[in-house]
Amino acid sequence: GAGVSQTPSNKVTEKGKYVELRCDPISGHTALYWYRQSLGQGPEFLIYFQGTGAADDSGLPNDRFFAVRPEGSVSTLKIQRTERGDSAVYLCASSREGIQNTEAFFGQGTRLTVV
């Protein structure tokens, strides 16, 4: 595809449920990032993949959050036992290499609402 694709664009779930958010990066981009953007705030870093491995997961808020990228392309962010405080826009970005050398391209995000 032409850009970073995130699905679904909107997700409403009940408190306590499990959700998966998907990110399709630009083809050939080895670096992939997940961010969370709460209302009125800037994006907050969650996790960074280089290829298949999570190079930095220091931004994941707790063990309810997990992300995978098994084949070095598509990534899934998984949230267990969702809480109302998890409501936010979840952004995915990819870059050809690291951000230092190449531009990071962002998807339009998945808006998660936990009711």
Added chain:
Amino acid sequence: GDSVTQMEGPVTLSEEAFLTINCTYTATGYPSLFWYVQYPGEGLQLLLKATKADDKGSNKGFEATYRKETTSFHLEKGSVQVSDSAVYFCALYDGGYNKLIFGAGTRLAVHP
């Protein structure tokens, strides 16, 4: 840890007015600095960047200069247009951490 502080919005201007959005940063190393823009209904887009002190990034009439002595990267445009209405995010990238750190964003509204 590293952080970015930018002026609170919203900033409301008339068309053709001069724009400044202030951004300052705190970093332990020598980061690269970025401005991203988010137009209504769209994803974040890179607007401009600067990778070392005294570099000036520019794009679409916007400019920002990397000032190490004042740890600042203020965004400026000489004559704004209605189409510039968006949310602007200042960000830094510290290679040691492999991630972008964003400010809270500044909403700009330009009226005809």
